[in-house]
Amino acid sequence: xxxxxxxxxxxxxxxxxxxxxxxxxxxxxxxxxxxxxxxxxxxxxxxxxxxxxxxxxxxxxxxxxxxxxxxxxxxxxxxxxxxxxxxxxxxxxxxxxxxxxxxxxxxxxxxxxxxxxxxxxxxxxxxxxxxxxxxxxxxxxxxxxxxxxxxxxxxxxxxxxxxxxxxxxxxxxxxxxxxxxxxxxxxxxxxxxxxxxxxxxxxxxxxxxxxxxxxxxxxxxxxxxxxxxxxxxxxxxxxxxxxxxxxxxxxxxxxxxxxxxxxxxxxxxxxxxxxxxxxxxxxxxxxxxxxxxxxxxxxxxxxxxxxxxxxxxxxxxxxxxxxxxxxxxxxxxxxxx
Amino acid sequence: xxxxxxxxxxxxxxxxxxxxxxxxxxxxxxxxxxxxxxxxxxxxxxxxxxxxxxxxxxxxxxxxxxxxxxxxxxxxxxxxxxxxxxxxxxxxxxxxxxxxxxxxxxxxxxxxxxxxxxxxxxxxxxxxxxxxxxxxxxxxxxxxxxxxxxxxxxxxxxxxxxxxxxxxxxxxxxxxxxxxxxxxxxxxxxxxxxxxxxxxxxxxxxxxxxxxxxxxxxxxxxxxxxxxxxxxxxxxxxxxxxxxxxxxxxxxxxxxxxxxxxxxxxxxxxxxxxxxxxxxxxxxxxxxxxxxxxxxxxxxxxxxxxxxxxxxxxxxxxxxxxxxxxxxxxxxxxxxxxxxxxxxxxxxxxxxxxxxxxxxxxxxxxxxxxxxxxxxxxxxxxxxxxxxxxxxxxxxxxxxxxxxxxxxxxxxxxxxxxxxxxxxxxxxxxxxxxxxxxxxxxxxxxxxxxxxxxxxxxxxxxxxxxxxxxxxxxxxxxxxxxxxxxxxxxxxxxxxxxxxxxxxxxxxxxxxxxxxxxxxxxxxxxxxxxxxxxxxxxxxxxxxxxxxxxxxxxxxxxxxx
Numbered sequence: 001x002x003x004x005x006x007x008x009x010x011x012x013x014x015x016x017x018x019x020x021x022x023x024x025x026x027x028x029x030x031x032x033x034x035x036x037x038x039x040x041x042x043x044x045x046x047x048x049x050x051x052x053x054x055x056x057x058x059x060x061x062x063x064x065x066x067x068x069x070x071x072x073x074x075x076x077x078x079x080x081x082x083x084x085x086x087x088x089x090x091x092x093x094x095x096x097x098x099x100x101x102x103x104x105x106x107x108x109x110x111x112x113x114x115x116x117x118x119x120x121x122x123x124x125x126x127x128x129x130x131x132x133x134x135x136x137x138x139x140x141x142x143x144x145x146x147x148x149x150x151x152x153x154x155x156x157x158x159x160x161x162x163x164x165x166x167x168x169x170x171x172x173x174x175x176x177x178x179x180x181x182x183x184x185x186x187x188x189x190x191x192x193x194x195x196x197x198x199x200x201x202x203x204x205x206x207x208x209x210x211x212x213x214x215x216x217x218x219x220x221x222x223x224x225x226x227x228x229x230x231x232x233x234x235x236x237x238x239x240x241x242x243x244x245x246x247x248x249x250x251x252x253x254x255x256x257x258x259x260x261x262x263x264x265x266x267x268x269x270x271x272x273x274x275x276x277x278x279x280x281x282x283x284x285x286x287x288x289x290x291x292x293x294x295x296x297x298x299x300x301x302x303x304x305x306x307x308x309x310x311x312x313x314x315x316x317x318x319x320x321x322x323x324x325x326x327x328x329x330x331x332x333x334x335x336x337x
Numbered sequence: 338x339x340x341x342x343x344x345x346x347x348x349x350x351x352x353x354x355x356x357x358x359x360x361x362x363x364x365x366x367x368x369x370x371x372x373x374x375x376x377x378x379x380x381x382x383x384x385x386x387x388x389x390x391x392x393x394x395x396x397x398x399x400x401x402x403x404x405x406x407x408x409x410x411x412x413x414x415x416x417x418x419x420x421x422x423x424x425x426x427x428x429x430x431x432x433x434x435x436x437x438x439x440x441x442x443x444x445x446x447x448x449x450x451x452x453x454x455x456x457x458x459x460x461x462x463x464x465x466x467x468x469x470x471x472x473x474x475x476x477x478x479x480x481x482x483x484x485x486x487x488x489x490x491x492x493x494x495x496x497x498x499x500x501x502x503x504x505x506x507x508x509x510x511x512x513x514x515x516x517x518x519x520x521x522x523x524x525x526x527x528x529x530x531x532x533x534x535x536x537x538x539x540x541x542x543x544x545x546x547x548x549x550x551x552x553x554x555x556x557x558x559x560x561x562x563x564x565x566x567x568x569x570x571x572x573x574x575x576x577x578x579x580x581x582x583x584x585x586x587x588x589x590x591x592x593x594x595x596x597x598x599x600x601x602x603x604x605x606x607x608x609x610x611x612x613x614x615x616x617x618x619x620x621x622x623x624x625x626x627x628x629x630x631x632x633x634x635x636x637x638x639x640x641x642x643x644x645x646x647x648x649x650x651x652x653x654x655x656x657x658x659x660x661x662x663x664x665x666x667x668x669x670x671x672x673x674x675x676x677x678x679x680x681x682x683x684x685x686x687x688x689x690x691x692x693x694x695x696x697x698x699x700x701x702x703x704x705x706x707x708x709x710x711x712x713x714x715x716x717x718x719x720x721x722x723x724x725x726x727x728x729x730x731x732x733x734x735x736x737x738x739x740x741x742x743x744x745x746x747x748x749x750x751x752x753x754x755x756x757x758x759x760x761x762x763x764x765x766x767x768x769x770x771x772x773x774x775x776x777x778x779x780x781x782x783x784x785x786x787x788x789x790x791x792x793x794x795x796x797x798x799x800x801x802x803x804x805x806x807x808x809x810x811x812x813x814x815x816x817x818x819x820x821x822x823x824x825x826x827x828x829x830x831x832x833x834x835x836x837x838x839x840x841x842x843x844x845x846x847x848x849x850x851x852x853x854x855x856x857x858x859x860x861x862x863x864x865x866x867x868x869x870x871x872x873x874x875x876x877x878x879x880x881x882x883x884x885x886x887x888x889x890x891x892x893x894x895x896x897x898x
Contacts, residue, residue: 124399231398233440239396240435241455241506242427251454252443330445331490 008323012316016309020072023308024065032299038081055081068305077309078302082295087306091288095310096181097168098280098287102272104184104203105210106265113215114261117222121230122249132219139216144275148209148282155205163201165283173198206283213275214268221264225257232256258329266322273311343546344370344393344431344514349406351385351392362388364570365406368548370514375540375547377561377578379554379593381820382791385570386550390516394433395423410514429459432507434536436519438499442491448502449475449487452509459510474505478535496681497528501535508539515540518550525680525847526891533560533893552820554597555893558582566590596825598850599894600878604832607825607854617836622857623671625704626841627692627809632701632711634662634687634865661687663865665701669809674835674842676852676873678888679862688862689811689845693729694718706808725755725805732814734794738786744797745782748772751804771800774837776830792823796830803834812844816851828855849892853877861885 035052036043043051052058056067071078077087120132155162163170168183176186176195183199229235230253238252277289284290288307295303327334351363363385370376378386391397393408395415408415410431415423435441443451452471456462462470468487475483478501491499500520507515517536521529537560540547551557557564557578564581566574566589574587585591596607605616635658662684669675677685690696692703694715703711710723718724728751731737738747748768758764769779777796786794795815802810812831816824832855835842846852852859853873860870861882869882880886 233435233437234443236396237433237435237441237503237506238443238454240394240427240433241458242424242429243454243458244424247454247458251446256443256445332444332492 004327005320005324008320009316012320016312016316019309019312020069020305021065023305024068027301027304028061028064030296030299034081034299034301037299077306080295080303081300082298082303087302090291090303091306091310094286094288094291097285098276098289100168100182100184101203101206101279101285101287102210102269102276104207106214106269106272108207109211109214109218109268110265112211113218114222116215117219118226118249118254120219120223121226124227129223132223136216136220139212139214139219142212143278144209144213145278145282147212148206148279151205151209152282162205163198165202165205167284167286168199168202169195170198170202206279206285209279209282210272210275214272217264217268217271218261222257222261225260226253229253229257255329259326262322262325262329266319269318270315273314342369343372343374343411344368344548345407345409346389346393347407349389349392349408350404351388351397351401352404353401355400361404362401362570363392366567366570366572367575368565368572370546370548372513372546373541373544374563375537375549375561377557377564378548378550378567379552379557379564380567381552381593381822383569384567386567387518388570389567390433390518390548390550394427394431394516395420396427425459428455428507428512429461429510430512431514431516432510432512434500434503434507434515434517434520436522438503439491439494439496441503442499442506444491447488447490448494449489452502452506455506455509461510471509474509475502477508477539478502478505480505495528496524497532500524500528500532504532504536504539508543511543512545514546514548516548516550519552520549521556522552526849527680527887529556530891530893553893554582554593554821555599559893566593592822596821598821598824598848598854600850600853602854604829604854608829617833619857620672620836620839622673625668626671626673626706627669627843628704629668629688629692630666630702630704632662632665632688632691632703633660633699634684634691634696635660635699660865662691662698665862665865665867667860667867667870669841669843671808671841672835672839673858674844674856676844676846676856676859677862678846678849678852678859680847680888682864683862684865685845685862686813687865689729689813689843692843693727693811694721694724725751726808727811728802728805728807728809729811729813730798730802730815733818734791734798734815735786735818737798738794740786743783743785744772744777744789744793747786747797748782748800748804751801756805767804768800771804772796774803774834775800790823791819792826795819795823795827799827799830799834803838803840806838807840809841809843812842812846814846817846817848824851831855849877849889861888 033048035048035055035057039048039051049058056064068078075088077091079085080087080090083090116128116132116135120129123129152162152165156165169175173195174192176183176190176192179186179189184196184203187193187195187199230249232253234256235248235253238248243252276287277293279285280287280290281293288310292304292307295307346366346368349363349366349368350361353360353362366385366389368376368378368389378389380386388397388401391401392403393415397403403416410426415426418426442448449468449471452474453462453467456470457467472483472487475486480486480498480501486494491502494502515536520536521532524532533556536547549557549561561578564576564578565572566581566587568589574581574585574590581590582594585594592609595609598607603616637658665684665688667675677688679685687696691698694710694713697715698711701711702709705723705727708723710718713721742750745765745768748771749764752758752764752767756767758767768782772779772782775796777793777800781789781793786797789797798815815831816827819827828851831842834840842855844852844856856873858870859873859876861868861876861884863884869876869880869885876885877889880889
């Protein structure tokens, strides 16, 4: 088991090296001059050249890259020019906000999508099946920033059920002490239910926005793979042995149908990482997505590179978890590794 | 016939809603099974024999429904019983064994747990003794080391072993009726015999009634008290098996019996009376066309981390490679047809794939017309001029045709690639000639595979293989997926084509009767090696090697009329 994990991590090293190289090169070829941006609109060419020299941007690319790699090896992701903070510190303080939101949205959509897909498959052509189809179509066709804005408009502006979409917690509530960085968990750890309620109510709208987006692929795949599992020969054996419908559907069909669902989950998670950037903007969420977008607009290289690298690592870890989940679900995968 | 009927089916009609309207799959079928009796239901594909059994168990799929008739099981009307009552009956009073045992088991649940599921569902075991009882059930179907096998998954077991598990599952709750739906199709003959004997022993011991659904008349004759013959959803004949095989009254039964390969007949005897033309005279075998010398094929025993180990140049002690083909030498002469027989895993398919040059051998020479084609990498052989001279007819006539190509396009494929013919007109004419040669009506050339019957698809496959006038055709179980009556026609066609075109055949099969009818010589393989070879009649009538004797003895003896 440990060996399998070790092997899988080893295979990701080439990919990470590629990410470091590509993110470095991409930020350099982007239009926009960092030095000119920071020297200000009224700066003289000499002033711009000075800033350039200070930032090391006057050196040839390979030299810049070598310096970047050496710094990286020491755990230094560079300084953000916009916030003035080390990128690593910025990312660690903002990552939990993004992670909490993404996971909340994902779990929410799993809780809805899997039962929906299962029921739609078991009762093909029923009302639930049609609802499933409508939800799936809506989920695919609505972009996140649009659903986000609509939700804010309806629940905050018109109905006033929801608090103002400004950040992770009500300005009047106290931020819970950092244990995991997830406010929902941290507030429960210290028993601050007021903070928990406030954090939850802030999270609800952006979470639902992400959930609507990720609902569609998960429900779709669950329905499709359930239909094929239900018509499989082993399901017929289970029925012919008189097993209860619950046992036939859950233990026999659903567990077999889960493999493609888990695969989709990995893809959905990576879509969510992308969708996050927009949702964080709409809800003023202090996460890494909005941080990266701001840095990109300012041609601030270090945070963008740091963000891309962090996402790559998250994606690698996630894929590892999915591979391990395969092993848990399917003995055939376990045996061959 | 015993007086007390356990199962009584009267006028059963089953309909299926299809895109082209309602189709009656089963029409007014009568069937009864007495206590302790074994009934055979025999018929070709589409005869409605499986549908009848599903209707009895009430596990028809969504499109199917019982349109009329009655089914009573020891006095209980099954068609009006509630779903909950049916659930109690299934598995406890009546259970089923299916074709393709590996697919019939949940692939990701331990086999012991699956038996437990059934035991606990029917309150035959609680949480404390379920494991013990499941192991007991495995022991009863004579699975060696049942405690170990309890934790095994279906993919870790052989086909025969999986079928034993399915039997254990079906018999775990001591039902009174067992429905076995083609329980041994796809299994080797020796495994088939072991599985059938096991079913018979267990059901006799318990005084159970059995319905054996099969396409194999030999199997029905060997194991059943009474036989029901079905054709196109209707029962055409029903009698004691001795009567039915001694004196078949219905024309369809006679046709089925004639078409079943059996010892002491010629290919033409398989065809319906009066349709047979005399067999072409045997061609004297010419010089050696194909000669295989010391053929070896090894497969490394691979692990997932091998690639990484290689990447980092770690020294991994390789497990001894698996030898699928182990030092094989044989010859096929011009105009000769040679049978390659053996059970699954014996290396016969690997051998034919290597000779076909789709796979590279590890060692050995393959001389074809004097040239060592084994030295040409399989990758390059596709463009080699000799490619046209060795062609193949594949096992599954459906899966081996591109579903989006018409029959004509499929036949034209090798001509367009290798034949050097130009112009749509010339190619089309050639395709029509080939179709006529294999007895395929030329107006069918524009149809797609799903619009053709099994026999017609087999003809397309054969026409494609002979399109380039090959010298050697490798036939990989070409009739295994076909009904016996279609098989009879296809086998005769193959024999005629060989005589007409002067080809040689390498015929890969597990069916010794078929091999004997079609082949001049036969090679018996076991674990990658040849155990016996000689003229087909000699090897099958008077086998010298113990393994060949075992194979011959395991074939159920088809009825002789």
